[in-house]
Amino acid sequence: MADALPDDSAPVEVPAVAPALFAALAADPLAAHLGIELEEVRPGYARASMTVGPSLLNAVGTAHGGATMALLDVVHAAVSNSHGTIAVAQDVHTEFLSAGRSGDHVVAEGVELHRTGRTAVYRIDAATADGRPVATALARVFRLGTPWETGPATDGEQAP
Numbered sequence: 103m104a105d106a107l108p109d110d111s112a113p114v115e116v117p118a119v120a121p122a123l124f125a126a127l128a129a130d131p132l133a134a135h136l137g138i139e140l141e142e143v144r145p146g147y148a149r150a151s152m153t154v155g156p157s158l159l160n161a162v163g164t165a166h167g168g169a170t171m172a173l174l175d176v177v178h179a180a181v182s183n184s185h186g187t188i189a190v191a192q193d194v195h196t197e198f199l200s201a202g203r204s205g206d207h208v209v210a211e212g213v214e215l216h217r218t219g220r221t222a223v224y225r226i227d228a229a230t231a232d233g234r235p236v237a238t239a240l241a242r243v244f245r246l247g248t249p250w251e252t253g254p255a256t257d258g259e260q261a262p
Contacts, residue, residue, distance in 0.1 A: 116144045119184055123250055127180045136169055138176050146214035148180035154206045165202025165236070173210045174226045174239045181212035181224050182243040186250050189222065189243040199235040207231040212241075220245050 118124065127148075128140040138152040150173060152158070158169040174196060182189040202208055210228040217223075226239045 116147070119143045119145065119186070123183070123186055126250065127183060130176060130179070132172060133176045136172055138173055140176060140180055143180045143184050145184050146181065146217075147212065148177045148184060149209065149211045150176045150180065151207060151209040154202045154204055154208060156204065158202075159204060163204065165204075165206065165208070167198060170198070170202060170208070170228065170237050171196055171239075173208060173228060174212075174237060174241075177210045177212040177226045178224060178239065178241045178243075181214060181226070182222055182241070182245075183250065184214075185217075188246040188248045188250055190246065192221075192242045192244050194239055194241040196237055196239045198237050202230070202236050206236075208236055210237075217245075219247065 124140070124143050127143060133140065133150070136152060136158065137155065138150055140148070140150045142149045152169070152173050154165045154169070158166055160166040175194065178191065178194060208228050208230055210226055212224050212226040215223045215225055222243050222245060224241045224243070226241060228236045228238070230236060
């Protein structure tokens with residue numbers, strides 16, 4: 103009997119980034135303060151989440167736009183640095199689609215749309231656990247060409 107042919111329709115497993123890079127990206131003090139947890143980073147992909155608690159509400163009782171944008175930005179930072187090269191934001195355009203509510207668990211996922219040696223573009227979508235869209239962003243970075251492990255950050259401090 104002949105061996106079965108491989109199933110080309112099966113999803114290809116993309117390995118996660120190196121543990122040291124994940125740890126550096128996950129060690130964001132503002133993210134920790136807001137309760138944002140970086141969950142997964144692979145080359146060209148990142149996911150993070152947060153639960154909208156009382157401290158993340160605005161004056162009308164919905165998720166503060168700054169908290170929602172911080173979640174998108176954490177994902178943007180992770181996905182844009184997922185290739186191990188330091189990338190810095192140039193532009194982030196955010197559209198709020200529906201208000202996050204107290205108790206919502208919001209998950210944001212970012213995917214790479216286009217990458218060259220010097221720039222890259224990403225789409226980040228945030229939705230509640232039940233699938234209600236909260237926000238979407240289109241974001242662009244400048245890639246410094248400096249590896250994360252050895253390069254200086256842009257403000258003169260040492261990169262992690």
